[in-house]
Amino acid sequence: MMAERLNANLLCGEQKRGFDDVVASPVTVLQIGEGNFLRGFADWMLHVSREQGMFHGSVAVTQPRATGKAKIEELAAQDGIYTLVIRGLENGMPVERQSVVSIISQVIDPYEDWNRFIALAESDCLRFVISNTTEAGITYKQEQLTDSPIASFPGKMAYLLYRRYLSFGGAADKGLIFLPCELLENNGQTLRDIVIQYSLDWGFPEDFRAWLTRDNRFLNTLVDRIVTGYPEEEQAQAWFSEWSYTDRLLTTAEPYHLWAIQGEESLDEQLPLQKAGLNVHWTNDLRPYQQRKVRILNAAHTWMAPIGILHGIEHVREMMEHQVLGQAVKTMVRFEIIPTLPYSVEEMNAYADTVFERFSNPFIHHRLTDIGMNSLSKFKVRLLPSLSHYADLGLQIPEELVAGMAGLLRYYDIAQVNGQFEGRDFQGGTYVVRDDTESLMRIAEIWTNAKRNREDLQITIKELLALKTVWGINLEEWNGFADSIWNWWIKVEGGDEG
């Protein structure tokens, strides 16, 4: 795609002209994660702000894992420049906007060039660290301190900060502001705790930890935008011939975007996103944003993936257009989930309306198989709290929430085939289930031992509901729950949809 390499300089103040008259600004943001989401969300936001003359920095992007180098290599080959197409409905009207995002001025593979990565610690103008490493990226695992690539994302941050502390003698104004985008409650705080843990493991001095906690900020944030990545090849080719260039990093996203950040509004002076007209909220309470998103939008996705796949449905929009299932999603959100949330029903219904409009976006082909990945842990966080609300009050769990659990169990009726876990949909077609291997093995074992007659299936359902390692609690103990699931089973396997 790109003719010439951007020759950006890591050091502040040294700006060089590069590709197509783009001026590479000083690197003020370190980005951990080269995936679709950050490119369709945070990078795009910074790009918009810079286009308006408000944000004056640029981004150094690095990959968080040693495996899967294709994207970082493509990014390097394209000088960090890529195309984003935003498509969808805005106030009921279709929109399609293409932009060439050029905010990335450095592409660094820490596994190939550790020294270049760690040199960022000494950069005077570095101010922010933005990340998306999936929920799996913000976890603690004991690790050795080496002077070559550190494996984990938090480990890398601990070392980078330590080097920064040494470089600047613990200067207060050289602390960094972390904005993690991982969909994890208290993502900032969790990242900070793990970074501190590494600093203890590796024997860094107490003074460093004082600087770390006093002069660095780890802000909790909540992101919301559906970024669907590279489009179907036919669409991509049509665009390429229209634009007269090809772009393997082409990404598509919906117009809707929200970034809620737990921090004072004055931070927008340093990171002018709200000022640039973006839907960014600086707030002291993230919970309302978090809960409504996870418990409504993500929950609806997590509900529809297994059920939709079992019915042979491929995309979210098709699911919403399905006479029975589309209605079931809406019923569940409006009448079963919203009443469990501690917020105004009007506000929640208004949010749900925007979600249904987003799900019906005619330009976005959001695959249920993508959403269905890791459904076990997603169900636990996104749907189970709504079910628990009823169970804890001794109430019967409503029909569509039951269907969500039952559909999930049916979807995980799997067997190991050629090293993969396969299930069969209602039409007899096969699909592959991707999830935590240990849980999959346990579930596959239960299903393999099941005798498949009526009575035995009831026992199997109970056995699955009792898997505390998967659900965190024993769901078999919920009064009447196993029976409700069984009723769904008879209805659906008997041919009815539900």
Ligand SMILES: NC(=O)c1ccc[n+]([C@@H]2O[C@H](COP(=O)([O-])OP(=O)(O)OC[C@H]3O[C@@H](n4cnc5c(N)ncnc54)[C@H](O)[C@@H]3O)[C@@H](O)[C@H]2O)c1
């Ligand atoms: N795509 C969306 O619409 C969207 C919206 C909001 C949040 N998210 C979150 O983003 C994540 C998926 O990101 P994407 O859509 O950019 O997909 P992607 O596959 O393009 O990128 C995934 C990124 O996560 C990194 N990663 C994966 N596993 C990791 C691990 N174990 N440790 C460290 N890093 C790891 C990859 O290197 C890559 O940078 C999911 O966790 C999802 O919840 C996605």
Ligand SMILES: O=P(O)(O)OC[C@@H](O)[C@@H](O)[C@H](O)[C@H](O)CO
């Ligand atoms: O990205 P996942 O796989 O964690 O969850 C699937 C979707 O629910 C999710 O990607 C939403 O589309 C996104 O969270 C919207 O902001």
